[in-house]
Amino acid sequence: MTKRKVGIIGAGAVGATAAYSLSMMGVCGEIVLFDIAEGVAKGKAIDIGQSVHYAPVSTIVTAAESPADVNDCDIVVITAGVPRKGDMTREDLLMINAKIMKSVVEDVMKYSPDAVIICVSNPLDVMSYVIHRMTGWERNRIIGMAGALDGARMAYQIYNKLGYGAGQTGTLVIGDHGQHMIPLPHKVQVGSVNTLELLSKEEMEEIIERTRNGGAEIVKHLGTSGYYAPGRAIAYMVEAILNDSKVVVASSVLLEGEYGYSDVSVGVPVVLGKHGAEKIIEIELDDATREKFKTSVESIREGIDILKANKFFD
Ligand SMILES: NC(=O)c1ccc[n+]([C@@H]2O[C@H](COP(=O)([O-])OP(=O)(O)OC[C@H]3O[C@@H](n4cnc5c(N)ncnc54)[C@H](O)[C@@H]3O)[C@@H](O)[C@H]2O)c1
Numbered sequence: 001m002t003k004r005k006v007g008i009i010g011a012g013a014v015g016a017t018a019a020y021s022l023s024m025m026g027v028c029g030e031i032v033l034f035d036i037a038e039g040v041a042k043g044k045a046i047d048i049g050q051s052v053h054y055a056p057v058s059t060i061v062t063a064a065e066s067p068a069d070v071n072d073c074d075i076v077v078i079t080a081g082v083p084r085k086g087d088m089t090r091e092d093l094l095m096i097n098a099k100i101m102k103s104v105v106e107d108v109m110k111y112s113p114d115a116v117i118i119c120v121s122n123p124l125d126v127m128s129y130v131i132h133r134m135t136g137w138e139r140n141r142i143i144g145m146a147g148a149l150d151g152a153r154m155a156y157q158i159y160n161k162l163g164y165g166a167g168q169t170g171t172l173v174i175g176d177h178g179q180h181m182i183p184l185p186h187k188v189q190v191g192s193v194n195t196l197e198l199l200s201k202e203e204m205e206e207i208i209e210r211t212r213n214g215g216a217e218i219v220k221h222l223g224t225s226g227y228y229a230p231g232r233a234i235a236y237m238v239e240a241i242l243n244d245s246k247v248v249v250a251s252s253v254l255l256e257g258e259y260g261y262s263d264v265s266v267g268v269p270v271v272l273g274k275h276g277a278e279k280i281i282e283i284e285l286d287d288a289t290r291e292k293f294k295t296s297v298e299s300i301r302e303g304i305d306i307l308k309a310n311k312f313f314d
């Protein structure tokens, strides 16, 4: 990859935080922000661009005047959409964000036809599926960001319980990025020690519950959804793709028979490299987890079916 240009569509809380995080890491040559709200992309591009003075490596941060300026990107991150508030679920955002997604994706197809897309808008798995249906692109080029965030949340909960092992905790959260997400306790290790040896069953159950409600917990305190951890998780994925680093990160990708499902986007472990989600890793699921995965897939399909009933797809 030579140009290392990243487009971010939706320069709100998450999009701007991802841009800031990326520019502090210095992993891309250029970041271009676009937002439908006048002045937002411009103001944030100037502000982030000025912060680059203190970054280890320079990044050019610009604002697109129109979607046409988000052109020839290696990666396009889609954070355009409405965040939830109050008691809303992510699913409550379905129709409004699907409409936004439609117009955004048409532009991405036109102006950055070779990009890898990282979808962020909620409900995440359904929006990732919408992008597949609209673009018809190879599935490795459309990746939903969820497991990177949910895994970080699980690691945070574990650290809060243990009080040690920060940065040494490997977690895995699969399934939907919603109420049926599946944090996998038996896969968690702190410095290569399985946490089942470190935490009681009750403690792990609490960790799972708090991970599952991690997004809602922030909405409760903040009145809108979180953006620092999401922004950093996006930057981590962008870096992995640009650097072709082949790290394993749970992400929402289109299944074509893996885990027994097809024609649905859902969170599973994937290898991230220069071609996007280059490989889906199929891990062995025990009977109980397979049942949870089924519930998770069904909940995503409910959203897809609502869009179909509303003639959203051809
Ligand atoms: N996948 C995840 O883990 C995750 C994490 C956090 C947030 N989210 C989701 O990301 C989305 C953005 O969240 P946020 O907190 O940044 O919201 P926000 O309101 O701060 O920002 C969204 C931005 O999108 C812009 N926008 C709307 N329609 C647009 C269009 N057609 N073209 C360009 N820009 C457009 C808005 O003007 C706004 O600035 C929400 O749907 C939220 O639920 C997902």
Ligand SMILES: O=C(O)C[C@H](O)C(=O)O
Pocket (backbone or CB within 6 Å): 083, 084, 090, 122, 149, 177, 214, 215, 216, 219, 225, 226, 230
């Ligand atoms: O919780 C939300 O609505 C936003 C995002 O999906 C999150 O998990 O933080």
